[in-house]
Amino acid sequence: MAVNFVIPTKMKAWVYREHGNVADVLGLDPELEVPKLQEGQVLVKVLAATLNPADAARVKGVFQLPGFSLPAVPGYDLAGVVVKVGREVKELKVGDEVYGFMWHAKKDGTLAEYAAVEESFLALKPKKLRFGEAASLPVVIQTAYGGLERAGLSHGKSLLVLGGAGGVGTLIIQLAKEVFGASRVAATSSTGKLDLLKSLGADLAIDYTKVNFEDLPEKFDVVYDTVGKGN
Known part of the structure; x- marks a missing residue:
C-alpha cells in the first residue's frame, strides 16, 4: 500500500545568521523553505536530531565547508521518516524509518522539520531503537x-x-x-x-x-x- 505525505512549502528550523556562541545567535525561523531534492536524495521528516561539538564549532565559524553561506541550519545527525525520494534513489522508499547524518551539508543541517539527505548517508532505523536513540549515533x-x-x-x-x-x-x-x-x-x-x-x-x-x-x-x-x- 502506497504511503503519501502532504509536504508543506515552509517549515520550522533553527537558524543562525551570524557566527558566535550558539546561545546568542541561534533562533527559530517558522518560515524557512523546505529543501528541494536532488536526484540522489530523499526528503526526511525529521523526528529527532542531535548536536555535537562540531556543530558548535561550525556556528562559531571555526570551520566551514566550501560553498557555505549564511543563514544556515546546524545539525549533522538525524532520524525520521522518508516522505519523498529523488529519481536516482535505489533502495529507500517513502514511509521508511531511517537514521543517518549530513556531514556533506554546506548550508542547511538537521535541526529542522525536513532535511534533504543523500541516500548513501542513510540506513534503515533498527526497530528496537527509538528515534532519539538512533539520532544520537551516527557522528x-x-x-x-x-x-x-x-x-x-x-x-x-x-x-x-x-x-x-x-x-x-x-x-x-x-x-x-x-x-x-x-x-x-x-x-x-x-x-x-x-x-x-x-x-x-x-x-x-x-x-x-x-x-x-x-x-x-x-x-x-x-x-x-x-x-x-x-x-
Missing part, C-alpha cells in the same frame, strides 16, 4: 570506530580511554570489547560516572579527579583521547 559512532581502526586496536590488545563517559567515549568502550576484541579496557571519568564505565564493559574505571592516568603502573597498547587540550 559519534563513526568517530569512535574510525579512531580505534586507525589506532590499530585488535584482538588481545589493551586500551585506555580518556573521557570514557562522553558520547564518543561510551561507544569506544563498547566497540573495543564487543567488536575489536580488546583484552582489557580502562577508562577515565569523574567520580559520579565510574559505575557507568563499568556497566559499559570497562575493566578498570579511573577517577581522573583523584588519579593521574600518567602515573598508572599499567601500560596500554592504545590510548584514545576523547578530550583533547582544546576542550
Whole structure:
C-alpha cells in the first residue's frame, strides 16, 4: 500500500545568521523553505536530531565547508521518516524509518522539520531503537570506530580511554570489547560516572579527579583521547 505525505512549502528550523556562541545567535525561523531534492536524495521528516561539538564549532565559524553561506541550519545527525525520494534513489522508499547524518551539508543541517539527505548517508532505523536513540549515533559512532581502526586496536590488545563517559567515549568502550576484541579496557571519568564505565564493559574505571592516568603502573597498547587540550 502506497504511503503519501502532504509536504508543506515552509517549515520550522533553527537558524543562525551570524557566527558566535550558539546561545546568542541561534533562533527559530517558522518560515524557512523546505529543501528541494536532488536526484540522489530523499526528503526526511525529521523526528529527532542531535548536536555535537562540531556543530558548535561550525556556528562559531571555526570551520566551514566550501560553498557555505549564511543563514544556515546546524545539525549533522538525524532520524525520521522518508516522505519523498529523488529519481536516482535505489533502495529507500517513502514511509521508511531511517537514521543517518549530513556531514556533506554546506548550508542547511538537521535541526529542522525536513532535511534533504543523500541516500548513501542513510540506513534503515533498527526497530528496537527509538528515534532519539538512533539520532544520537551516527557522528559519534563513526568517530569512535574510525579512531580505534586507525589506532590499530585488535584482538588481545589493551586500551585506555580518556573521557570514557562522553558520547564518543561510551561507544569506544563498547566497540573495543564487543567488536575489536580488546583484552582489557580502562577508562577515565569523574567520580559520579565510574559505575557507568563499568556497566559499559570497562575493566578498570579511573577517577581522573583523584588519579593521574600518567602515573598508572599499567601500560596500554592504545590510548584514545576523547578530550583533547582544546576542550
